[in-house]
Amino acid sequence: MNIDLWQLSLFGIAYLLLLFGIASMAERGIIPEKVIRHPIVYVLSLGVFASAFAIYGVIGLAHEYGYGFLSYYFGIAGAFIFAPLMLLPLLRICRSQMHSSLADVLTFRYHSQWAGSVMTIFMLLAVMPLLAMQIQAVSDSLHILSTDSTQLFSNETRHNNVALVFCLIISAFTISFGSSHITTHERHDGLVVAIAFESIIKLLGLLTAGGVALFYVFDGPADLDQWLLNNPQTFALLNTPMREDSARSMLLIFFSAVVAMPHLFHMIFAENPNIKVVRTAIWGMPLLMLLMSIPVLPILWAGFKLDSVLPSDYFPLGIGIELNQTWLAMVVFIAGLSAASGAIIVTTLALASMCLKHLVLPFYKPSHKKDIYRWLLLIRRVLMVAIILAGYAFFRLIVGYESLSSLSLATLVAGLQFLPGILAALYWQKANRNGFLAGLCAGFIVWFFTLLLPIVSEFNPEFIRHFYFNYSYGDLWNATTIVSLLCNIVTFIAVSLMTHTRPEEIAAAEFCSSDDLNRPTRQRLRTKNPQEMKDKLAAALGLHTASREVDRALQELGITLYETRPLALRRLRFRLEANLSSLLGPAVAHEMIIQLLATDEHEFISRDDLNLIEDQLEGHKHNLTGLAADLDSLRRYHRQTLQDLPVGVCSISQDHEILMWNDSIANITTIDTQAVTGSLLHKLPAPWGKLLSRFIQQPELHLYKQYVEINGSAAWVNLHKSSAHANPEQDGQVIVLEDATDLQLLEHELTHSERLASIGRLAAGVAHEIGNPVTGIACLAQNLRYDTENPDSLATAKEILQQTDRISKIVQTLVNFAHAGNNPQHQNEAVNIHTCAAEAIHLLALNKEAKAIDFQNHCPEQLYALGDAQRLQQIMVNLLSNARDASPANSSVLVSAEQQQGRVLISVSDQGCGISSEQQEQIFDPFFTTKEAGAGTGLGLSLVYSIVEDLEGSISVESPVPPSLNGSRFTVNLPAAQAAIEPKTG
Template sequence: MGYNLGGLFLAAMAYLLLLFLVAHAGERRWLPRRLIRHPLVHALALGVYATTWSYYGSVGFAADSGLTYITIYLGVTLAFALTPVLMLPLMRITRRHQLTSVADLFAFRFDSRLAGVLVTLMLLAGSLPYLALQIRAVAESTRVLSGEGNPQSIAVVFCIIVSVFAIIFGVRHVTPRERHDGLVAAIAFESVVKLAALLAIAWIALQLGFGGPSGLDRWLDDHPQQLRAFYAGAGGPTWAGLTFLAFAAAFLLPRQFHMLFAENPQESSLKTACWAFPMFLLLLAMAIPPIMWAGVALDVGLPDDYTLLGIAALTDSSLMVIVAYLGGISAASAMIIVSTLALSSMCLNHLLLPAMHLAGQSDFYLMLRWARRMLIAVIIAAGFLFYLTLARTEGLVSWGLISFLAMAQLLPGVLAVLYWPGATRQGFIAGLLTGGAIWGIAGLLPALTAVGPIQIVGVDLAVAASADHFGQLAFWSVTANGLMTLAVSIFTRQGVREGETAAACREISTRVPSGTLQAQSPYQFVEQLSPVTGEPAARAEIGKALEDLGLAWGENRPDRLHQLRDQIQRNLSGMMGPVLARDIVDECLQLDADSRAAVAQNVRIIEERLERARGDFRGIAAELDNLRRYHRQILEDLPMGVVALTPAGRIARWNPAMHTLTGVSAGKVLGRAMAELPAPWDNLLAEFIAADSDHAYKRRLDLPGGIRWMNLHRAQIGDAEGDLRADSLVLIEDVTELQRLENELTHSERLASIGRLAAGVAHEIGNPVTGIDCLAQELREQRPDEQRLEQILAQTRRISHIVQTLVSYAHAGEHRPHAEPRPTRLQAIAEEAEHLVRLNPGARSMRFSHELDEALEVMGEHQRLVQVFVNLYSNAVDACGGEGAITTTAKAQRDGIQIRISDTGPGVPASIRDKVLEPFFTTKTPGEGTGLGLALAHNIIEEFGGRLKLNNRRGRGAGAEVVIRLPYPQTLEQQANG
């Protein structure tokens, strides 16, 4: 067409530099992270599926096979419609076990290095023609536009640039498990470019060829043979076969698998892609028929694959030609970049690293980076060499279908990974070899050589293979593959490790560490792994594993160290493949011989796995799991603490009641030794376990919240053969409230005894006091003017009054029927209570003030009201520390007599104001108070129909104030008379 080759070259270079800029902006976070990681951006990045085949070749495919071209899009749509049962399960497996490629997936599932090698070789063989196809499309499109006879120079430069791009933006991280945001942004950008270019050419085709959409309808009415030819290919075996091939390619092509799972930020992205990506493909597919028919109507005179370039050239617009050309560059470069990244990872993990001697690399990560860079360059160079050997007679679609057919051989294996745990590695390898042989002989070989038509089971192995040929070949090859996989799997058995990985793929991991780790800390893991990876890489990998699990470098719990070991293996799997990672971990992070305590040490691991697998249990297994949960819940719901200890003295069970008692959650102590518990629980358990008795009563503990008392009980746990699963089960019962009640009752009994003793002492004192009084009176009659005798008599009367008051107060506390309430003078009650309180030496410095009307009476029982005032005065004295004032006032109100007893102490804290009236509540130290005084006063006042309330005073000298409200005597009489 005469377009300048230099101009096309500059346009291609400018576009690829723009791609560099987009990727660089993504890596440097110049583009918002929320934008790059948006689910729709990920869906656009999946547009790497649409290569030059979709951009150029679909027009030629539609021209040859009509509507059959749509199968390449329908198969992908069907695969994404099955996201819940296909894509999501695969994503969970790959993310959980750090599997970054299709070869990793099968090597892990079948625990076979050979499986990884065969899958890598199959994918490499199937992808090289596809890579060559992209290079050829770029070269051919350049030749078509420039008219140059040999555009290999631009193909060479194109390969170099995409190689540099893939190396710079695809090997930035050590492991492919880490997302490459810049790469994803660039691939999404390329999807937008090729979609926009294709839609623009389709619109121009409608305008140039038919004058608009309505003109296309008229042209089709005038050329009915075009519609008949277009619909002739719909339906039938070929349609089904090609849809099946596209279904397999949707997620098994290396580039698709990489973008779907390795570069997927989250599950929500996949859920968005299940509808957004088919919509993207629908828009691509809609552009094909107008371009194809416009090529016929305009007679562009180019091969059908490059019709859209001819239509762009008819516009006489260099810009439109450049846009169409760059759409093809975009499609080719995206496919080559992502495919080589995925293939280089597979080749490194399954071909190169197993053949290398890994021992103490000075910079392990640098070695991995350079190995991947080298492989990327080698794979693109191999694709270029393959391009040089391609026969130009083969259409773009034929080479694409050859690659799709190679991917389809992995479908039986995918079904085994997801839904057939009984499949064996021997069955998978046999099926893959069978299907691969048929693909190589009937698909790849005829395209590479000039072999004439050959008939095998009805399949024509022609050089120029047709869509019908690939449809039949897909059926026969995959059927043979599946049948061989089934037959061999039935007659072979899985190994132990293969059975474990099969269960792990269904998230039913049955493997429990059967031995004890030689390493006792993460630091020892570093020492053991360093001989292979070098010390810096070992430290970095173990640090990453600790971060993944939320553990610290000081971790020493056996179950958590086992989990750390598994996480290290998963992380290494992302760098070097699952089989090699397992071999390295087994060799370096070794286990000792089986231990009796292994099951007990890993109770938490077992329970976590059973929790994840709950929905997969059926029949008796489900019933046993329910029984296990029931028994476990009994321990969890016990109102007393439960601690299970392993033979090594580590904690295997810590129920919620223990969390309540200690304030330490189960997650912080499970797997730890008793000595690591916070004080005083470490000594409590250690001493009890060391003791001979299985019971300990009323052990006192000084805790931050106060003193508490515990009863402990122990039981030995073991099976019939004495194989202890947990050495001891300890039950801890908090008996603090019971102990306090016993103490208070004992103290109350002691007070009652003192009261009875006081009554007896008063009686005994009364006799000599009476004698002294009589003698003093006789002496006074004999010597009436003697002043000293009057003083003796006054003192004896004082002693008698004190004795009578003590006797009355002692009797007031006895359990006897109370006298009926009667009018009682309030001033007499207050003065008698003051007199009793002043017997305490600590109250002699207190100032008492009774601002009471002598005639004011309340309804009650004298001695019991005295008891109320004594308790209130005693509390006020204690609050004031013996130095202060106590004021008692009273006044008559409409609803009764209001009495206020206030002091000059510090008042009552708001935090305990609601508790001070509760029985046995006291802020005094043990032995100084019972906590019953205010409670008894409150009950007595309520018994007399009154109310008692505790407040704090306001203003200067503020203290506590007790407000008592008692009814008038006449009010009670009126209530009685009714």
Template sequence: MTLSLGLLYTVGVFYLALLFGIAFVAERSRTFGRIAGNPWVYTLSLGVYATSWTFYGNLGFLEDHGYLYLTIYLGVTLAFAATPWLLRPILQLAREHQLTSLADLFAFRYRSTLTGPLVALFMLTGILPYIALQIKAVAESAAVLTADTPPHLLALTFSATIALFAILFGARHISPREKHSGLVIAIAFESLVKLLALLIVAAIALYAVFGGLSGLDAWLDRHPEAVSALYEPVTGGGWYSLMVLAFAAAFLLPRQFHMLFTENINPQALNRAAWGFPLFLLLLNLPMPVLYWAGQAAGLTDNPNYYALGLAGWLESPALALLVFIGGVSAASAMMIVTTLALANMGMNYLSLPARLRERQSLPANLYRNLLWGRRIWIVLIIALGYGFYGLLQVVEGLAQLGLISFAAVTQFLPGLIGLMLWPRATRVGFLLGLVAGITGWFFALVAPLLANAGIWASAPRLQHAMGADGLDVWTFALTLSVGTNALLFVLGSMWSRPNQQEIEAGQACCPREPFYTSVDLPLARDVPEMEAELAATLGTMPARHEIERALDDLGLPRHTRSRRDLQRLRERIERNLSGLLGPVLARMIVDRHLRLDAAGRSSLSESLRRIEQQLEDARLPLTGLAAELDALRRFHRQILHELPLGVCSVTAGGEITGWNHALTQLTGVPTENAVGQVVERLERPWGGLLQAFLDSDDRQLYKLNLETRHGPRRLNLHKSSLELASGRREGHVILIEDVTARVQLENEVAHSDRLASIGRFAAGVAHEIGNPLAGIASLAQTLPLEDDPDEIRDIADDIIDQTRRINAIVQSLIAFAHSDTPPRSRFEPVDLDDVISEAIRLTRLAGRKDLHYAPVGIQGLSVEGARAKLLQVFINLLTNAEQASPPGATIRIRAQETGARVRVDIMDQGPGIEPSALDRLFEPFFTTKPAGQGTGLGLPVAYSIVQDHGGSLMAANAPEGGAMMILTLPLGRKA
């Protein structure tokens, strides 16, 4: 039975057009496109792993290696069994940082200009044998069906057709972040087709050749050598190497990485794929022994790779032959389309664009169009190279051999991947050294012998023979040599070199057990339009605007935002979006060049700590052990700060707010989310001006500051502390803001009550003081009518006026004393110490004892900064206490002296002194050492509060010579 080439080509093109139609409808119809996120569809899309090797080459591999063919699928099963520890972390990393290929992943982790290009170039070289395998399988299957069809013509036609459909599938337009739902659904359909084709042809062969399962059992009983031939290679070893190769290929092959991670629409679908995909592979491989034994039983003399086609010919069934051919075309075309799309992205991002960027210092004016055409050219180029490789290696019989060479190529990335996920200390130097060594070993162990067998490189060195390893199978030897050398140099190179800051950050991002934080690179741009203008210098006006708008939409930020935190988040999002479009290396290069860092060019400690906090909150990593305890402690301390009744604000050295607790939100009315990331001076009035002025001042504390807010007047205490590194470099400030409005009002009321109580005590003394001048006035008034001398009358009148002035001074002093309030510190003024103490002595005498003596020393010529009425109250309270403690005829000494920028005043009595147990409680409200009913316990606390408001201090002690001593310090008055 033979079929025409035209029929085969028409059927193949029709099938590819059907796949494209499915993809086209899925992308245009939201309802149909949604099923791309279905876990079963996603699982079937991973069936792109099963290529012509699986569909055809498995039978040839089965004949040569027996049941070892299962290792190619058991290795994949092991990889998917490790989904929680292997595939899911890679998926999270790829989605978080917009990594669309294996080259992106390694370039992101091992930051070097060589990493991406080397990975892309080696991946392209290593996958060419696999692409050649697909072309070879389709051409040879067509040759089997047509008998006389020249394979080259069909191979060339098939390659050109696949190039066209690859462009239609993935390069019709640029959508770097949009998932290709149509491609996912089309590949899932293709996987279903090849599975059904194999199951159908196996079922037909089972009943047509053997008559059913019982007939197969009978044939196997008659031919025990058919079973033993499949078991014998398993005992010979080599299974370990094949499983390692398959394990690596399960997620490192470009097509697998692309479908597993890049095209993943629903991350939860990976849970289903973890067991669903191995089940798919099991169903795909169950028919292989049946087809192999059916070919032997039917006496087929064809190449075992094509027993399925031979059985269709043996049964004289053109329909079955076309079904098998469609299954083979489906397997080959899916692999080539997805692989070329993945490789085209790598080639464009790491081989084409960097070169153009270096030449022109900017990307093409129409970035998206150039990217689109660049990828189309790479698709055609990759398939052309695959066709060229096929032409060189037509003499290679085994399809599986070509596939295993590609498997061995991607296995060279295993050491770097293990380091990426588990070793934050790994460096780009170690990765590059190891990969170059692995590539060299792979080439000389596998590719050179292949070229020698094909007659292309007759003098190629036989490395296995030269090293005396002929006793090993070729795959064990190649794997041990290449991957072993790779891993060794990777470790040694990483230990020998030091990671730079970017590698440290990337290592923390990739390692799931390490908390991830990045340095906070603050953009110099003041707003979004300025960032857009900077970005347009490289991307062009239209792409820059598009990327800015897309990043703003992703973050939900308004275009008018000027918050430094928002601009930083926008910068990071732009970099990640560009990473999906151009790769992480170019994205970082563009962002670093145009969205520049701040003047320091590096992050501050406080900014980094804020970044750690934010990312720990966002990532919600499953921390355990000591890390979990430290994180719990961090959250506990953070909760304490946020719940403190004092307002807490942390500010970086650059003026950016990094902390803003709940109390400060309630006080200011500014929400935490609006304050954090904002520059201090840009806060709404009056808070921005207040905090900035406090930061600029040399004061570390401000007490009872008056501030008019939209909620009314407030009295605030402000405290400032600097954050400094051991090197002495200032990293920022922490500001504590205490609202003491209510307390100040209460203190003023208590002080006023204390003044009124003092006035009550002064009442009798006032009457006596006023009585004396009144009696003098009465006497003078009685004498006045009796005098005729004008000069004498004038003298009497002057005496009367002096006495009235004396009375008025007493009354005014009491009135001022009763109604005085503490003015703001900004209205304090120099107060003459002699004057205020003298008046305090005089007022104390009004209601006090007349037998005491006051001995002021050193008070002349000194002045203090403050409010005169308040200071008068302080001295009255202190002198009153000294008076009440002194024995009859005692002397109260008042000694003042200037000490630096302050004035110290000591008031000493000659009483019994103060009990040591009472010294610490003396300034507590309502505490008194006097008998019940003789003291309120408010005098000293009021005096203490007033002195504190003035920036001074008040202490109590026992004088060495006996008696109590009050030590008062006040700021020295400013000289006029």
């Protein structure tokens, strides 16, 4: 069966255009975001690992190793099943530091640009056989379908020119797919959807070929079983077990490939929308691998039954050719083209980013006068083309025909060399860059001379038998795996133990360790605001780029350009380094931040930046397990306890930065917690900045009754602090702030009451002393009326008697008011309401400086209430005094009373502005007042309420008062007294 080469090429290009169209629709939002972000789409995109090897090579692997081919699927599935051991910790690191490649992670962990550069070079060497395998699979497929398949295995007969054209086309598609974003941490939605679609095509192609093999080549499972019984030599191939060390090696290299291979690492971590999708991939990826493994053996056995002349790698194509089913051959071809193109595109995208950040930028930094974004985009595109062409060059260098499985194993054994460095980064804090680089070089040297060099030359690697005594012919990859990995691990451990681990590596190791977070130090920055950061970064990035990066970081953190808090600036610096790490690489970004956004070495440096650690804990609380989760729960409990304390608490560092500001102190000071945390103490708004700064510098541990003004209102606070020398390990001090305003007002009221009581006692004594001479004057005036007949003298005597009587009434009123409340045993008697109101009005009239008010007493003269005259007079004085204060000058205050159903209702009405409904619910509370500061204590109505309740009455307020709808009316409801009871007025 021969198909025209141009028809095949056009068909393949049409399929690639379809992928590009799907990607374009995803980028433009034509495909709904809920579809793009669906976990199943993410899982399908991980199928990029199933390259052309999954379509062709795995069939040859099953032919050569029998059931050992299942290691391919078990290794990948095992990496996802045990995701908490490796995938989830790596995901945490990548998301927090904006890493997009394994080189970024290891550069960060070992704090060395050389680690990233050397690893990138080795990664380039490692993926050359992988790229060559994809190119060879496409080239061979075209050759098989368009020519006589018997001429396939000559290097001279391969379609090398067709392969070159394929590489150029893939280069164009790679640029289109992978260079639409400046930074590599931005998710390529179009790429993800396109790779997910091509995974579906691969799966359908395999299942279709397997279905034809099972139900067309064989007449169902029963016929297949009978054929196997008739051909025991074929079935025996599967039952020939792999050597135990080979099986373990194959399982290990496929397990490590999940994180070591750049294309799968990129899809797992760089294109990851959130951690939830990884949890879906834990079961989704093994399920995908299971579905892909089902057709392998039926396809292999169908190829044997049809006596296909093709190597077992290409049995999927051979079934269509032998059955003369062009449609089946085209389906398999498209599946293989889809697998190869997807692997090349994603691998090239990931490698171009690695080369840019770890090979180009560390040695050549563009001038800040250039448009850095455009320059980075151009260099990345050039690198993409160069990598694909390098893969083509390696394909041309292959001496003879190499099976797809041998090329794949060569790449995977090289990727295995990164596994010790990855595991040490997560679980061995003593590992350092020297050990990592030495071990990596040792492993790659063995790999280079035993697997890579023989592919491109006539070099004979038989020397490996001297290092691996179980070596057998055809088992070279296994010997290389064991020897190279052993050399790698031994060298890594030995050099790490013999060399010094730098403090930077120790800090990075703590961050990378499972359930451990970065512990940043609290350092004061020389830059004082985000605008200064823009100006500093402009020296390296240019003003446009620096402004864009700072603005993006500000938006991500939710802070403004005018922020000056040290904590906010440290968070901004941390975010800038993470973002620039994604743009320029970890080493370049760290060096730039250290130099341009330097810390002040003369300022105090703490061991830990507790606020940043709190932020990290909040972001990783769902990832903590075991003891770490228990400790985090305990931390949250104690922190919430401090937040809910009824007294204000703030924690101050030794450099006077506010570490904690609980809810109570926020209520007292009216300063929001989020606005003040991380700021300097002396920069707090008045009066708190000056007050707390002065207190923290004083030797006294307690200050009482400090007067402050809060929003124009008087307040008093008590201050307490911990001793600076009580705990040398403690960072700074703790200040406790108590609101003593209510207590201070109560003391003032008590003092005022005591003063009034003293005045009352003095008034009683003065009244007694005044009474005697007044009585004498009255007697003399009486005598004068009998001693003379002179009309003028008689008129004078009468006037003297009237004035002495007035003096007596005034003195008696003062005495009565002074005695109010002094007698704890009150006897309820009939009290004349009119007389009580008149005495209260007369008493208030003594204050000549008070507002001019017309008090009108409309109480009936014969109305009596059951109560205590002194206490009723106290009620009247308070109500009338409040009414006078609320009324405008020269207005009227009306006192009225009436009897209803055995109760006496006493009303006091004013013509003021009234009382709102919200205030009416609070006016009887102690210390609540609507008067200006210093004009009222807020105790008058509370005292009235208490007295009325004690007299078995009630009090209510109505505001506004109909029909005028202004002013307020207080109504006191008291028991009525019988008329027969002798009234008592005091």
